[in-house]
Amino acid sequence: MTGTNRVLAVGLCMLVVTACQKKEKDETPVRTSFFDKSGMDTTVLPGNDFFTYANGAWVKKTKIPDDQTGWGSFYLIYEENQKKTRSILEEAAKADAKSGSVEQKVGDFYASGMDTATINKLGYEPVKAELAKIAALTDYKQVLDYIAADETNRGGQFIGLYVAADDRQSSINRINFSQAGLSLPEKEYYTRTDEATKKVRAAFVAYIGKLFTMVGVDPASAKTKADAILEFETALAKSHKAPVELRDPVANYHKFAVSDLTKQMPNLNWRTLLNKMSLERIDTVLVAQPGYYQALDKTLPTAPISLLKDRLVFDVLDHNASLLSKAFEQASFDFNSKTLYGQPQLPERWKRIADRTDGALGEALGQLWVKKYFPAEAKERMLTLVDNLQKVYRERIEKLDWMAPETKKVALTKLDKFVKKIGYPDKWKDYSDVEVKRDDYYGNVQQARKHAYKEDFAKINQPVDRTEWGMTPPTVNAYANPTNNEVVFPAGILQFPFFDKDADDAINYGGIAMVIGHEMTHLFDDQGRQYDASGNLRDWWTKQDAERFKTKVQTVVNQYSTYTVLDNLHLNGQLTLGENLADLGGITLAYQAFKLTDQGKSTDKIDGFTPDQRFFLGFAQVWRIKVRDETERAGISTDPHSPAKFRVNGPLTNFEPFYRAFDVKPGQKLYKPEVEQAKVW
Numbered sequence: 001m002t003g004t005n006r007v008l009a010v011g012l013c014m015l016v017v018t019a020c021q022k023k024e025k026d027e028t029p030v031r032t033s034f035f036d037k038s039g040m041d042t043t044v045l046p047g048n049d050f051f052t053y054a055n056g057a058w059v060k061k062t063k064i065p066d067d068q069t070g071w072g073s074f075y076l077i078y079e080e081n082q083k084k085t086r087s088i089l090e091e092a093a094k095a096d097a098k099s100g101s102v103e104q105k106v107g108d109f110y111a112s113g114m115d116t117a118t119i120n121k122l123g124y125e126p127v128k129a130e131l132a133k134i135a136a137l138t139d140y141k142q143v144l145d146y147i148a149a150d151e152t153n154r155g156g157q158f159i160g161l162y163v164a165a166d167d168r169q170s171s172i173n174r175i176n177f178s179q180a181g182l183s184l185p186e187k188e189y190y191t192r193t194d195e196a197t198k199k200v201r202a203a204f205v206a207y208i209g210k211l212f213t214m215v216g217v218d219p220a221s222a223k224t225k226a227d228a229i230l231e232f233e234t235a236l237a238k239s240h241k242a243p244v245e246l247r248d249p250v251a252n253y254h255k256f257a258v259s260d261l262t263k264q265m266p267n268l269n270w271r272t273l274l275n276k277m278s279l280e281r282i283d284t285v286l287v288a289q290p291g292y293y294q295a296l297d298k299t300l301p302t303a304p305i306s307l308l309k310d311r312l313v314f315d316v317l318d319h320n321a322s323l324l325s326k327a328f329e330q331a332s333f334d335f336n337s338k339t340l341y342g343q344p345q346l347p348e349r350w351k352r353i354a355d356r357t358d359g360a361l362g363e364a365l366g367q368l369w370v371k372k373y374f375p376a377e378a379k380e381r382m383l384t385l386v387d388n389l390q391k392v393y394r395e396r397i398e399k400l401d402w403m404a405p406e407t408k409k410v411a412l413t414k415l416d417k418f419v420k421k422i423g424y425p426d427k428w429k430d431y432s433d434v435e436v437k438r439d440d441y442y443g444n445v446q447q448a449r450k451h452a453y454k455e456d457f458a459k460i461n462q463p464v465d466r467t468e469w470g471m472t473p474p475t476v477n478a479y480a481n482p483t484n485n486e487v488v489f490p491a492g493i494l495q496f497p498f499f500d501k502d503a504d505d506a507i508n509y510g511g512i513a514m515v516i517g518h519e520m521t522h523l524f525d526d527q528g529r530q531y532d533a534s535g536n537l538r539d540w541w542t543k544q545d546a547e548r549f550k551t552k553v554q555t556v557v558n559q560y561s562t563y564t565v566l567d568n569l570h571l572n573g574q575l576t577l578g579e580n581l582a583d584l585g586g587i588t589l590a591y592q593a594f595k596l597t598d599q600g601k602s603t604d605k606i607d608g609f610t611p612d613q614r615f616f617l618g619f620a621q622v623w624r625i626k627v628r629d630e631t632e633r634a635g636i637s638t639d640p641h642s643p644a645k646f647r648v649n650g651p652l653t654n655f656e657p658f659y660r661a662f663d664v665k666p667g668q669k670l671y672k673p674e675v676e677q678a679k680v681w
Contacts, residue, residue: 033606033607034496034497034500034502034503034504034507034618035507035607035609035614035617035618035621036058036621037607038057038058039054039055039056039057039058039621039624040053040054040055040056040057040058041053041055041056041057041060043056044056045668046662046664046670047659047662047663047664047665047668047669047670047671048668048669048670049645049649049669049670050616050620050648050649050652050658050662050670051620051623051644051645051646051648051649052645053620054616054617054620054621054624054648055620055621055623055624058624059624059626062626064626064627064628066343066344066345067343067344067345067346067347067348067351068343069337069341069342069343069627069628069630069631070625070626070627070628070631071625071626072623072624072625072626072644073497073498073621073622073623073624073625074476074625075625077476077492077493077495077496077497077498078476078492080495081474081476081492082351082354082355084369084372084373084474085354085357085358085365085369085474086350086351086354088106088365088368088369088372089106089107089110089353089354089357089365090110091107092104092106092107092110092368093107093108093110093111093114094107095107100432102364102367102368102431103368104436105361105364105431105434105436106357106361106364106365106368108436108437108438108444109356109357109360109361109436109444109448110353110354110357111438112436112437112438112439112440112441112444113349113352113353113356113357113441113444114349114350114353115438115439115441116326116349118439118441119323119324119325119326119441119442120325120326121325122324122325122442123324123325124214124215124317124324124325124328126320126323126324126442126443127316127317127320127324127442130316131215131313131316133146134146134309134312134313134316135309137305137308137309137312138305139305140267140300140301140303140305140308141269143300143305143308143309143312144158144268144269144272144273144276144300145272145276146312147159147312148273148274148276148277149276149277151449151450151453151454152446152449152450152453153315153319153449154277154453155180155277156312156315157180157181157183157311157315157319158180158181158296158300159177159180159273160177160178160179160180160181161175161176161177161178162175162176162178162456163175163176163456163457163459163460164176164483165464165483165484165535166255166286167249167253167286167483167531167536167537168253168255168536168537168538169536170464170483170484170531170534170535170536170537171463171464171534172461172462172463172464173459173460173461173462173463173464174255174284174285174286174460174461175279175282175285175286175457175460176285176286176287176288177285177286177287177288177293178288178289178292179239179240179241179288179289179291179292180292181233181236181292181296182233182236182237182240183204183233183318184200184201184204184233185340185634185637185638186240186242186243186637186638187237187238187240187241187242188242188637189201189237189637190230190233190234190237191234191237196633199339200339200340201230203335203339204230204335204339205223205226205227205230206226206335207226207331207332207334207335207339208222208225208226208229208230208314209222209223209225209226210222210331211314211317211318211321211328211331212225212226212310212313212314214317214327214328214331215313215317225310225314228307228310229307229310229311229314232299232303232307232311235295235299236292236295236296236299238295239289239291239292239294239295239296240289240292241289241291241292243572243575243637243638243640244572244574244575246289247526247527247574247575247577247578247640248527249527249530249531249537250530250537252288252289253286253288253537254286254287254288254290255284255285255286256284256285256286256287256290257283257284258270258271258274258282258283258284258285259271259283261285261287264294265293265294265297266297267297267298267300267301268293268296268297268300270285277457278457279457279460281461282460282461284461318332320442322352322356323441323442323445324442329346330346333346339630340630340634341628341630341631341634342628342629342630342631343628343631356445358472358474358475360444360445360448360449361431361434361436361448362429362472362473363425363428363429363431363469363472363473364428364429364431365472365474366424366425366428366472366473366474367428369473369474369491370423370424370473370491373491374423374424374473374491374494378423378491378494378501379422379423381501382422382423382489382494382499382512383420383422385508385512385513385516386420386422386487386489386516387420388513388593388596389513389516389517389520389589389590389593390415390416390418390520392589392592392593392596393415393517393520393589393681394412394415394416395592396588396589396592396681397411397412397415397681398412400681402545402548402549402552403545403548404542404544404545406542407540407541407542407545410532410533410540411524413533414485414523414524414531414532414533415520415523416533417485417533417534418485418486418487418520418523419466419484419485419486419487420486420487420489421469421486421487421488421489422489422494423473423489423490423491423494424469424473424490424491425467425468425469426467427467429455431451433451433454434447434448434451435447464483464484466484466486469488469490470488471488471490472490472492473490473491473492474490474491474492475490475492475493476490476492476493477490477492477493478490478493478515478518478519479519479522480519480520480522480523480528482522482523482527482528482530482531482535483531483535483536483537484535485523485531485533485534485535487516487519487520487522487523488519489515489516489519493512493515494512496511497511497618497621497622497624498511498512498515498622499511499512504599504606504611504614505594505597505598505599505600505611506594506599506600506606506611506612506614506615506618507614507615507618508618509590509591509593509594509597509600509615509618510590510594510614510615510616510617510618510619510622511618511619511621511622513589513590513593513594514586514587514589514590514619514622515586515622516586516589516590517585517586517587517588517589517590517593518582518583518585518586519582519586520585520586520589521581521582521584521585521586521589521681522578522582524585524681525577525578525581525582525585526549526553526577526578526581527578528578529541529549549680552678552679552680553577553581553678553680555676555678556573556577556580556581556584556678556680557573557574557577558573559573559650559653559654559678560573560576560577560580560642560646560650561573561574563642563643563646563650565632565636565643566629566632566633566636569633569636570636571636571642571643571646572636572637575639575640576639576640576641576642578640579640579641579642579647580642580650580651581680581681583642583647583650583651584650584651584654584655584678584680584681585680585681586651587619587651587652587655588651588655588681589681590615590619591615591655591657594611594615599611600612600615610661612657612660612661613661613662615661616652616658616661616662619648620648623644623645623647623648624644625644626644627643627644649670652670653670653671653672653677654672654677654678654679655677656674656677659671
């Protein structure tokens with residue numbers, strides 16, 4: 001339901017939150033050094049490969065757990081957070097709490113998900129009513145009516161929609177329609193001819209066929225249906241924009257009167273579609289990628305109704321597989337996690353249900369989570385850090401030699417007005433309309449889904465509530481949202497290695513201060529810079545300054561496009577540009593702020609390292625991450641974040657203080673003459 005194109009996060013597209021490793025002990029280790037020297041590979045020169053110098057021994061000895069797509073910093077924090085969440089959920093499930101209370105809802109939701117005996121006994125019984133509705137459809141118009149009226153999955157997989165601030169009128173919420181209709185990660189998965197991608201397509205067809213056989217279709221017919229669905233999606237994929245194209249907020253902004261859309265796309269009949277969604281009052285919508293809907297308008301009437309119904313059956317089964325019996329959940333996992341991202345095993349059941357509870361009742365669970373695990377003093381300390389980084393950013397903007405005074409003035413106004421959200425919301429969402437039953441896991445999830453759509457649809461054409469959050473408190477991530485001109489740091493990420501109240505400043509500034517600077521820079525990256533202080537998408541730059549900015553960031557595009565992984569796969573420097581700029585800005589701001597601290601001004605060594613060296617080592621350890629080849633391969637075409645190695649080496653290549661700290665010299669791989677270094681903010 002939430003639009004993601006303009007919400008810019010520090011993490012790994014949340015691939016890290018699919019599973020956790022089981023540990024023999026639950027206690028948190030006592031830290032004294034706050035940097036793991038044993039994980040270093042000092043046979044590597046820092047100036048040749050700082051990521052490996054700081055983390056090489058750890059990478060060599062670390063085995064990715066079988067229930068993980070990768071392992072490292074984000075994963076370890078997430079594991080700790082899941083254990084905390086489990087403690088809360090199990091306590092709530094045993095509490096015999098008052099009906100309707102937060103404790104009752106999250107406790108019974110969790111208990112219902114853990115009741116595998118009941119879930120397995122039901123098989124696919126919970127979705128039979130939906131399958132019967134689909135079987136009764138007779139033409140494409142009824143297909144549209146069906147997906148529009150579904151209160152638990154508005155639009156199904158054909159219609160992508162979310163409710164968010166209007167980019168050009170950020171004080172008002174609009175319903176946004178975005179490209180949809182595909183099951184694979186992005187359009188090129190349907191056309192690439194390399195062996196890895198062909199194997200994915202073959203596995204996709206096999207997965208569809210397996211779901212059909214599990215609901216009684218004979219294998220030959222199931223294979224025919226699966227082949228037709230792949231062909232159908234392949235045709236739709238031609239209308240899709242590629243991930244790089246989706247990063248342009250101007251090119252993806254289109255406001256339409258509903259009456260005009262209905263005239264342009266009469267087969268979709270937008271007026272009727274919205275009416276079926278109970279949105280009769282809505283006369284204006286945003287359509288991010290009209291090309292997709294134009295293609296859908298032409299495709300639906302000509303597609304055999306049997307194919308459209310088969311596609312709906314697959315959607316229902318795929319969308320709900322993890323809520324059904326073990327066989328359905330395993331089939332979904334085998335394709336969506338094992339094939340696509342290389343994860344060998346399902347996580348333990350409690351971890352999956354803890355995730356689901358957080359997704360369904362996130363701010364109900366969040367109330368209990370922060371009460372137990374996030375003290376008020378942690379929030380205050382973070383606010384102080386953000387304020388310090390804000391002051392540093394102001395100084396840097398004021399001193400920019402490439403920006404004209406009139407542009408600089410607006411930039412500073414935007415910086416001064418940005419909103420800081422730390423830990424958890426000031427007011428919590430109301431889940432009073434979500435009825436949770438201890439013996440109905442499938443029904444509980446549907447209740448939560450209905451609530452989410454009802455909540456969002458009520459916002460359409462209403463003033464934006466800028467106090468709302470887009471992540472739940474336990475989330476191991478952070479984000480910037482330019483339409484709100486805000487940076488947001490959930491409680492979940494505010495722990496080691498990003499932050500520890502007992503660590504020296506070098507470690508904390510290389511960690512959480514870098515994250516703060518990263519998110520602040522997002523408000524001024526190639527996307528964020530196009531939004532003004534009020535969050536409106538408008539051109540507030542002089543023409544000359546805009547051209548200077550584009551020239552500077554092209555250096556970053558070129559740099560990252562030379563990096564390769566796996567079988568000489570090149571990073572897409574344009575796709576990762578925003579995150580690369582944020583990484584460069586984050587390390588720059590954090591270092592300058594660190595130099596204002598007592599430790600930053602000193603030369604006292606800890607563990608044999610100077611304060612500056614510890615700053616950079618702490619930074620490198622934040623990105624101590626190892627992922628599976630399948631995850632890496634998928635990320636190259638879909639993930640706006642660069643792989644961890646280049647999130648360390650890339651920014652440092654452009655940073656003179658790093659050169660001084662580790663005596664980086666000409667001839668070493670990370671060295672670039674200062675005139676060739678990328679310097680933006």
